[in-house]
Amino acid sequence: MIDIEKVASSVSDLLLALGVERDSHTYDTPRRVAEAWAECLAGYDNDPVIHLDATFTGPSDPGLVVLSGIRLTSTCAHHLLPITGTATVAYRPRPGAPIVGLSKLARVLHGYARRLQVQEHIGYQVVEAIRQKLDPVGAACIITAEHGCISTRGVLERGVLTTTQATGGEWEPGHADLQAILAEHAARSV
Amino acid sequence: MIDIEKVASSVSDLLLALGVERDSHTYDTPRRVAEAWAECLAGYDNDPVIHLDATFTGPSDPGLVVLSGIRLTSTCAHHLLPITGTATVAYRPRPGAPIVGLSKLARVLHGYARRLQVQEHIGYQVVEAIRQKLDPVGAACIITAEHGCISTRGVLERGVLTTTQATGGEWEPGHADLQAILAEHAARSV
Ligand SMILES: Nc1nc2c([nH]c(=O)n2[C@@H]2O[C@H](COP(=O)(O)OP(=O)(O)OP(=O)(O)O)[C@@H](O)[C@H]2O)c(=O)[nH]1
Ligand SMILES: Nc1nc2c([nH]c(=O)n2[C@@H]2O[C@H](COP(=O)(O)OP(=O)(O)OP(=O)(O)O)[C@@H](O)[C@H]2O)c(=O)[nH]1
Numbered sequence: 539m540i541d542i543e544k545v546a547s548s549v550s551d552l553l554l555a556l557g558v559e560r561d562s563h564t565y566d567t568p569r570r571v572a573e574a575w576a577e578c579l580a581g582y583d584n585d586p587v588i589h590l591d592a593t594f595t596g597p598s599d600p601g602l603v604v605l606s607g608i609r610l611t612s613t614c615a616h617h618l619l620p621i622t623g624t625a626t627v628a629y630r631p632r633p634g635a636p637i638v639g640l641s642k643l644a645r646v647l648h649g650y651a652r653r654l655q656v657q658e659h660i661g662y663q664v665v666e667a668i669r670q671k672l673d674p675v676g677a678a679c680i681i682t683a684e685h686g687c688i689s690t691r692g693v694l695e696r697g698v699l700t701t702t703q704a705t706g707g708e709w710e711p712g713h714a715d716l717q718a719i720l721a722e723h724a725a726r727s728v
Numbered sequence: 729m730i731d732i733e734k735v736a737s738s739v740s741d742l743l744l745a746l747g748v749e750r751d752s753h754t755y756d757t758p759r760r761v762a763e764a765w766a767e768c769l770a771g772y773d774n775d776p777v778i779h780l781d782a783t784f785t786g787p788s789d790p791g792l793v794v795l796s797g798i799r800l801t802s803t804c805a806h807h808l809l810p811i812t813g814t815a816t817v818a819y820r821p822r823p824g825a826p827i828v829g830l831s832k833l834a835r836v837l838h839g840y841a842r843r844l845q846v847q848e849h850i851g852y853q854v855v856e857a858i859r860q861k862l863d864p865v866g867a868a869c870i871i872t873a874e875h876g877c878i879s880t881r882g883v884l885e886r887g888v889l890t891t892t893q894a895t896g897g898e899w900e901p902g903h904a905d906l907q908a909i910l911a912e913h914a915a916r917s918v
Contacts, residue, residue, distance in 0.1 A: 544745040566806070579748075583746070617764050
């Protein structure tokens, strides 16, 4: 949990160091920024794996489960700028194994995304959480995102997208499940 | 000019207040963020109207001049989050009046955009600068942008665009010049 007062006061100091004039627009900026930080870092409030604690009985062969088109918002650990994109989370439960509520796959992703992050880590952590809790045949998290640190500063490349693949379990590159997941991801990412 | 050391030290305090762990990714974050701020607020380094000081002799009737598709990057004064979009800057010099280098119209825009801003202000300030320096028949600045404070926090509306029109001189809503400018803007904004 973030101490809003302390964050707001350090944002006041930052505005001072930036030499920014305080007027009607910036008067309330420390409070707004502190609240924005609380929202953007809400993923630290608990361990995202808890979302996979509640399971249901699955059919004898649940098959491949792919949640695509998840709108992802995260924050770059290197520059504190937004990362925005689309994610796909998928797993293939073992025959007879329990399944999880579909929204929980998105909740795990948001739990890791709502932290200071590096894109590769988000996918890795999502796959690890699914592996640890559900021990599936395979798990994957594909993310396509635009990084503020590339589009709004530095190289200033607008529209440049980074796609990362994190996979676990028995899925090797080229596996049919993975190809199906990548096709879904490509069709849904914006 | 921003004091990079002072900004970096206030970003260190901010990370502390946010309770963020310092690891290989965040070790250098205060320096990176301070440099990013210097870049994003570089518009304070000088008065953007100076870009319109150098003029050339124009033809007896220069006609309407429209610079469209300018990639705009600014920072929200309310939440310190990126504003990204496309801008059109236009003016109609009076017959016989001097004209300015085309890139200077974009430089004026970037000069105001690279500050803590509110979208309406950027357009208003660009139009005022052109009016003050060139006294044209008309001047306009149309901006279509996505705001981080709308897309990455709060209402979390991705893809929502705000279009603002700033006009000056003899151009009233519905004027033929303005209609031509708006058509160019609509065709070029992304
Ligand atoms: N692998 C990876 N790299 C990232 C992520 N986010 C992020 O900022 N980076 C990269 O981290 C690097 C930080 O490098 P740096 O310490 O030289 O920082 P800088 O701001 O001076 O670099 P730059 O101006 O090239 O962006 C940059 O290349 C930046 O693009 C991410 O999610 N994954
Ligand atoms: N007119 C205008 N409004 C803006 C700009 N940038 C910007 O943040 N705003 C708005 O400023 C307002 C600040 O309101 P607020 O003090 O209630 O801040 P908040 O973060 O609690 O509001 P929110 O959660 O509705 O975004 C928000 O409605 C936000 O969308 C801009 O460039 N022009």
